[in-house]
Amino acid sequence: MSKDVSINVHHITRVEGHGNIVLDVKKGEINKIQWQVPEAPRFFEAMLRGRHYDELRTITSRICGICSIGHSLASLKATEDAMDVKISKQTDILRHLAINGENMQSHILHVGYLAAPDLFGVGSVFPLASSKSKDALLEIVKLHRFANEFSELICGRTTHPIRLVVGGFTMLPTKKQLEKLRERFVENLDRTKKVAEVILTVADKLPNFTRETEYIGLTSKEEYAFYEGKIASTDTGVLEDSNDYKEMMQEYVVPQSTAKYAKNNRKSYMVGALARYNLNSKQLEPEAKKVADMFGLKPICYNPYMNNIAQLVEYVHNIEDSIKWIDVMLDKGIKQEQPQNIKIKEGRGVGVVEVPRGILVHDYTINKDGNCTKANCIIPTNQNHANIQHDMEELVPQVLDKSEKEIELTLEMLVRAYDPCISCSTHYLDVKFL
Amino acid sequence: MKKTAIIGIGNSLRQDDSLGLILLERLKNKKEELPDNIDFIDGGSGGMVLLHYLADFDIVFILDAVEFGGKPGELRFFEKEEIISKKIKINLSTHENDFFKVIKLSEKLNEIPEKIYIFGIQPKNLGFGCDISLDISESIEKNLMQIIDKIKRLK
Numbered sequence: 001m002s003k004d005v006s007i008n009v010h011h012i013t014r015v016e017g018h019g020n021i022v023l024d025v026k027k028g029e030i031n032k033i034q035w036q037v038p039e040a041p042r043f044f045e046a047m048l049r050g051r052h053y054d055e056l057r058t059i060t061s062r063i064c065g066i067c068s069i070g071h072s073l074a075s076l077k078a079t080e081d082a083m084d085v086k087i088s089k090q091t092d093i094l095r096h097l098a099i100n101g102e103n104m105q106s107h108i109l110h111v112g113y114l115a116a117p118d119l120f121g122v123g124s125v126f127p128l129a130s131s132k133s134k135d136a137l138l139e140i141v142k143l144h145r146f147a148n149e150f151s152e153l154i155c156g157r158t159t160h161p162i163r164l165v166v167g168g169f170t171m172l173p174t175k176k177q178l179e180k181l182r183e184r185f186v187e188n189l190d191r192t193k194k195v196a197e198v199i200l201t202v203a204d205k206l207p208n209f210t211r212e213t214e215y216i217g218l219t220s221k222e223e224y225a226f227y228e229g230k231i232a233s234t235d236t237g238v239l240e241d242s243n244d245y246k247e248m249m250q251e252y253v254v255p256q257s258t259a260k261y262a263k264n265n266r267k268s269y270m271v272g273a274l275a276r277y278n279l280n281s282k283q284l285e286p287e288a289k290k291v292a293d294m295f296g297l298k299p300i301c302y303n304p305y306m307n308n309i310a311q312l313v314e315y316v317h318n319i320e321d322s323i324k325w326i327d328v329m330l331d332k333g334i335k336q337e338q339p340q341n342i343k344i345k346e347g348r349g350v351g352v353v354e355v356p357r358g359i360l361v362h363d364y365t366i367n368k369d370g371n372c373t374k375a376n377c378i379i380p381t382n383q384n385h386a387n388i389q390h391d392m393e394e395l396v397p398q399v400l401d402k403s404e405k406e407i408e409l410t411l412e413m414l415v416r417a418y419d420p421c422i423s424c425s426t427h428y429l430d431v432k433f434l
Numbered sequence: 435m436k437k438t439a440i441i442g443i444g445n446s447l448r449q450d451d452s453l454g455l456i457l458l459e460r461l462k463n464k465k466e467e468l469p470d471n472i473d474f475i476d477g478g479s480g481g482m483v484l485l486h487y488l489a490d491f492d493i494v495f496i497l498d499a500v501e502f503g504g505k506p507g508e509l510r511f512f513e514k515e516e517i518i519s520k521k522i523k524i525n526l527s528t529h530e531n532d533f534f535k536v537i538k539l540s541e542k543l544n545e546i547p548e549k550i551y552i553f554g555i556q557p558k559n560l561g562f563g564c565d566i567s568l569d570i571s572e573s574i575e576k577n578l579m580q581i582i583d584k585i586k587r588l589k
Contacts, residue, residue, distance in 0.1 A: 113482060125539075126535050126539055129538075129539050129542035129543060130542060134542065134543070137543070138543050141485065141543060144486070145486045148483070148486060158483070
């Protein structure tokens with residue numbers, strides 16, 4: 001085939017932040033395929049140096065307007081690990097709820113507002129309100145609203161939580177609030193299943209593309225891991241000590257991107273809902289498993305477009321999991337715990353959690369005065385950039401017979417499937433000019 | 435009783451774009467001059483979160499920087515109906531028309547408040563920075579009086 005294709009998507013829409021897709025094909029020969037990230041670095045790690053331990057969470061929450069709860073939790077875990085602070089069982093449960101809330105907010109926003117327009121063949125979420133899918137959109141809006149309100153009840157705010165502090169919570173939900181919340185979870189479980197049925201009717205629009213790659217995420221014997229677990233890979237197994245995360249998350253720099261790339265066993269790996277699903281699918285709650293079955297999702301699934309479906313499955317899981325935690329709290333009764341007095345201790349701590357887009361690491365060194373002297377944050381989208389690039393390289397030859405417009409949409413949908421949070425992933429680069 | 439909110443919209447890092455948020459703060463400090471039972475909401479730089487706020491209220495007052503070709507600091511008042519019918523030839527809000535779309539979406543989903551009143555203030559500078567233009571800061575007090583007066587009559 002000897003056709004020319006020239007695609008230059010300068011700032012792809014319906015993703016968080018700025019990224020470009022460049023494809024140049026001359027007489028059937030591929031000259032250039034690039035996933036480019038042109039965002040400016042944000043220097044968060046440098047901002048943390050010299051800051052007191054109790055400010056680190058508030059500052060790092062601001063890395064992301066979507067994963068602010070996840071950044072807060074990774075930050076608290078790293079700080080508590082460094083200073084040897086122990087938390088109560090009740091705090092542990094509330095943090096599990098907090099991370100579920102964030103995952104639900106982000107996943108439904110992505111599946112419903114950012115990815116679904118591609119499946120329904122429209123340019124954005126707004127035209128859906130005037131289509132026959134209006135009722136489904138209304139249900140999606142209600143699911144998003146519920147996830148926001150759930151997060152607000154546990155964290156004090158929908159975004160940039162204020163109740164989460166080193167060692168505990170500054171304010172707790174009441175018994176009455178938790179009882180009411182439980183009722184709403186049950187109601188929204190039904191609603192999510194209905195939305196899943198609507199998405200199923202257009203799921204054939206997701207390209208059937210597979211490329212074997214490595215998946216990395218947290219795994220735990222106790223649960224489908226979000227808040228607690230060990231770092232694991234579908235290629236190399238479990239990393240026993242999270243302090244050694246750099247062994248598995250090897251970051252490096254490429255010219256086309258201001259965000260770092262990452263690799264482990266292969267030239268790239270993927271993180272996020274599909275990675276978690278591939279590692280931990282057996283631990284999904286029953287209704288979540290049913291939704292996975294509905295879409296024919298089976299581990300190990302190598303189709304990156306199915307990340308959208310894995311997100312939907314996780315939304316259902318988060319609901320079922322939250323009901324279980326609320327039941328534990330209601331059963332045991334809410335203890336009126338006050339945030340503990342923290343004893344400053346110097347040391348290094350690593351906090352790892354799963355946020356909507358994948359595994360997140362915060363690594364802090366704290367000195368005897370309680371100030372941070374060194375910080376490193378590994379952001380999920382950073383870890384996905386190389387995998388997006390390699391997917392594109394394998395995908396393009398398979399779709400070259402399509403029209404330029406179709407190729408462009410297929411590539412845009414690929415990037416969107418990763419739900420990239422590009423602004424968060426840009427890092428300080430250490431560059432030497434020769 | 436009708437649920438009422440005043441929502442300020444703006445980006446406090448983009449100079450005059452922060453006007454909606456500044457006016458919101460000033461109104462909060464003058465609560466005693468306003469009718470009771472009004473919620474004050476910082477809508478930040480807008481987006482889909484506004485859809486959820488709109489669903490919660492019967493009457494909503496929006497404070498925002500609006501590009502309508504007026505003099506810097508000039509206050510313009512308009513109602514939801516005027517926006518939906520696109521009678522007004524302006525770029526509603528400085529947030530890439532996001533808010534306009536959110537109002538339309540809210541209407542389509544039958545969640546829209548009975549009344550939405552918009553106080554738009556003409557900005558001058560929308561570059562990066564935390565300071566607002568001098569002409570604008572001089573107009574704040576006068577605008578505030580007009581806004582309070584209007585809210586008292588409409589609530």
